[in-house]
Amino acid sequence: MFMQLLFAALLSGSIYGLIALGYSLIYRASGIMNLAQGDLMCLGGFIGYSFYAVMKIPVIPSILLTVICCFAIGSILEKFVISPIFKRSSTTSVIILATVAVSYIIQSLEIIIWGGAPLAVPSFLKIKTFKLFGVIYQTESLLTIGVAIACMLGIHFFMKKTSFGIAMRAAAMDPVAARSCGINVALTTRVTWAISATVAGLAGIMVGPIYGVTTTLGTSMSAKGFASAVVGGYGDMYGAILGGGVLSGLESFSAGYISSHLKQMIAFIAVLLILFSKPRGLLNAESVKD
């Protein structure tokens, strides 16, 4: 039982972690929270469904095409919605409301294009389950966890080792200084949004065969991803991943040992208690410089 719960926690934790990562990156780059993050995840799922289940393109090209689409959507979103608003008004709360509007638009487009009903995505792999020490696991879930970890490591090395990643971090830290060093801050911000959308979309396509693809998942995923990012220490990449693990762990284990009925409630009560005892998140954003 413990192993199964741990495996379930790892699965949802990797999804929450990916969404939370997007929240953190956007917060560092633009100083706001993008409440459409969960809907971008669902949109990735729908696009992946079109490529894989409707057009019958093989798995790996489908995933790559989805990733490219999500990257484009993220950049379009930043270029045509977020940055024009940033230029016109200064209050962050107004821009957060704009991301809510974006989430409405995405949900509505999903319903118009793909219909309101949940869609089942056929499995990516031939082998459905595997057995380890007498416990049966889903292969699909293992794949999702693997992709999530690979994605997190990829972003880590991108941010630390490549010059563009370092420029992105510099622009996030101090845009004025970065600009005077010759960094194109507008471009790094746009790429940050694009990467966040891509990471969310990737999470969406990976969970397709496990949970199915629905529009309604978006809002709750936005909330869970946001909770993970904030609990971990808002704006901290590693905090986001840690937060995802904590939230999913709380959910899985309270579902397993207390009641699956109350798991969400227990998780959110725990989130409140963590906030009250550590008002700046688990990894303090100020003491930990990424």
Place this chain on the structure above:
Amino acid sequence: METLSLNRPRYKKYIKFLPLLVVPFLPLLLKNYTYGIMLLCFAQIYVIATTGLDIVYGYTGQITFATSAFFGIGAYGSVLLRKYTAIPMELTILMATLLSALIAMLFAYPVSKLRFAFLSLSTISFNYIFFYFITRSPGGITGDFNGIFVERLKLFGISFKESHHFFYFGLVCVIILVSLKMLLVRSRVGRAFLAIKQNVHAAEGMGINVRKYKVYAFGFYGAYVAFAGTLYAHFVGFISPETFAEEQSVLYLIMAMFGGLGSDWGPVIGSVSIVWLNDILGYFEKYQLLAYGILLILFIVFLPGGVVGEGKKLVAKINELIKGAKNRKEVDAGA
């Protein structure tokens, strides 16, 4: 210039409020359009809730995503008290309002040290916890997902079941509560709220007890929103959890921002317009949410300060132009 404004008769200041005198006669004008009166009643309920939100968000600068939870505390509080005890409705409404204010203040005490994203998350969590509580209540007292039917509003022997009766009761409530808020924000307490919004550290430095005033602001917020919730429950006659879900909290923020934050008339204008807009968009069926999202973005791009904020800017601009023209005339005359 100064003498000019001194000589101006005082009543001129109030002339712009004259059109408001039409409001009490609206039900007579809309006699054959009951649906319109009903929408007005809903708008009144939202005006009260948004006014409360404006105290905590517009004046004190504390963003909150828990408005529908407090709306629900009012609604379920009054309904459950009425259902399981024999307390008269006048008292259950009052008790639910006070209960919500108390919960809001207790919640605000630890929350007062949280900022921005952390504050947002704490209020989102609060709303989720409330939602899970009413859908999985102990013993199913809240009717869980099925909701509960509610007794219609009847106070001191007078029934306000019909929209055109409720309208007058709602109007009285709106006038009292909006005036109360106007007095509040102009008082010492209101100035402390504004100081906290503008700069917490400066406010603290001036000797304002930040935590105390944040707790007060949340208390007023809880009371206003819950009172609106009780009216909603007894006006509609049925409540179910979807009305109090986290997603709905954004609606109040949209109303407050559309009207203009931190203003006397912002919540009124915002609530009435958004209720009407939502109703019109209802005819678009499948495209409702799309149209709503696009309109919202257009509004944010072109009216970032809300109707009242942008209106003030416009008036200031016109005054500037008139002043400029006058000065030029004086210069010409002098030459």
